[in-house]
Amino acid sequence: MARWALILSLIFGVGPALSGCEIIYTIFHDIHYAELRKEWNRPYVLIEEYTETIQSGGLSNEELAIIYNERGSAYTATNQIDEAIRDFDEALRLNPRLVAAWINRGDAYIHKENYDQTIHNYDEALRLDPENADTWYDRGRVYAYKRNYDSAIRDLDEALRLNPGLGAAWIFRGHVYASKQQYDQAIRSYDEGLRLDPQDADAWADRGHAYAGRGDYDQAILDFSEALRVNPGKIPARHDRAEAYYQNGQYDLAIRDIDHLLYSGVSWASLWRDRGDAYMRLGQFDQALDSYNRAHSLDRGNADTLSRQASVYVNRQQYEQAIRNLDVALRIDPHHGTARHGRGRANFYLAQYAEAAADFARVVETAPEDRFAVIWLYLAETRGGRDGRLTLERHAELLDLEDWPGMVVRLYLGDTNPGEFMAAAKSSNPKHQAEKLCEAFFYLGQHALLDGHIDQARQLFNAAIDTGVTFSIGYVGAKAELARLE
Secondary structure, eight states: OHHHHHHHHHHHTSOGGGOSHHHHHHHHHHHHHHHHHHHTTOHHHHHHHHHHHHHHOOOOHHHHHHHHHHHHHHHHHTTOHHHHHHHHHHHHHHOTTOHHHHHHHHHHHHHTTOHHHHHHHHHHHHHHOTTOHHHHHHHHHHHHHTTOHHHHHHHHHHHHHHOTTOHHHHHHHHHHHHHTTOHHHHHHHHHHHHHHOTTOHHHHHHHHHHHHHTTOHHHHHHHHHHHHHHOTTOHHHHHHHHHHHHHTTOHHHHHHHHHHHHHTTOOOHHHHHHHHHHHHHTTOHHHHHHHHHHHHHHOTTOHHHHHHHHHHHHHTTOHHHHHHHHHHHHHHOTTOHHHHHHHHHHHHHTTOHHHHHHHHHHHHHHOTTOHHHHHHHHHHHHHTTSOHHHHHHHHHTTSOOSSTTHHHHHHHHTSSOHHHHHHHTOOSSHHHHHHHHHHHHHHHHHHHHHTTOHHHHHHHHHHHHHTOOTTSHHHHHHHHHHHHHO
8 A cells, every 4th residue: 555655646746737637647657667567467466455545535536547447457467357347437437538448448348359349448549549559450450350351451551650660550450451361462561560570470470371372372481481480489380381381282391391390299180180181192192091090099089080081091992991981970070071072982983873972962962062062963873874964954053164173064064075174174373283184084084984985984094094193083083993994
């Protein structure tokens, strides 16, 4: 009590110049900032001392408002949010022009995820102090939490107009633009934030995400690498770089980053799955299965892992084992699309067309926009002796047929010829060209089989194999068909 009596005498004994509450509040922090910062590590002690001060009597409403606001902040620091809000209410009853109390009460409502109340409080703070860049920034953040991104950007723009050096606002505006998938604007915002603080590892990683979002994985890798230079122990940045390497077709480098994380003690099932995926892309199926098995040992009830194990079994032509895995995956998650796709294809490779069609029909029922499911449903029904064309025509009405794999549907409907079909399989990304060609040869081979052109089908399936894209559905399917044609 004695210490706070001294503080109050210092504040309120200065004279008429401190008659304005905001000047008093500023002086309060300017004079005693070091002491408050030291005491802030002991908020429970502060609550007791503020309470004694309140109960001591003899304070004006303006003075009491400041103390209630300070105690409310201490309650917020100890996560006693209801108590904090009651103190801010009292502070504002005593002095409705105390801007800090409006801001602090808004902050408290964030803890309760009551964002409308937070915005209301920030509105009042900005009405009283419209030149406060920090409050514009804070309100912009809350609008973003509500996914009202346009309002968030307007507030962040105003914060930056008032204070172009507010680095956090540049970075957060980047987050908002990224949430709107406006990656160029996001990158420009991150550029400014990094200009102000080039040692911000999080900002480097955030800009890397924006580059990855627009498909520029080379630049994303550079940014994730810079984040790791600034902070070598930043686990998310290394994980993100591994993902960027993977998406960029640099699977060995993805494995290197994942191994670095695993050997440093980060043993997540998802990391082992990612490692397995990279080995699958390299065609190293033993290492892939070992990684998936390790993931399974960490999380036995994960349908993703079971589905990935099955993909290895399918590639090895162990279709029955794959189906057993996928049966378990679908018991865990009956709506797991990848598992149902995988089981459908495994049954197809075993010439169990009715079972395959049942799985693909289930996928189409829940996801009618799934073009691959529609294609495989047609193939399973037609190869099983049914008229799959009727089903294909019915579902094609709901599909985008202009790009890949919509062109496969058009081929099977007779709306395009093989030459146009192969032209559509060309990819502007050379890293994906071989994969698309592999698929194209496989689907053309199916088309030839259905027309009774066995030799042509065999040539096309061999062409799919010759691409060397061992992880591709086209490669695996061609291998199964060639085994049946021998």
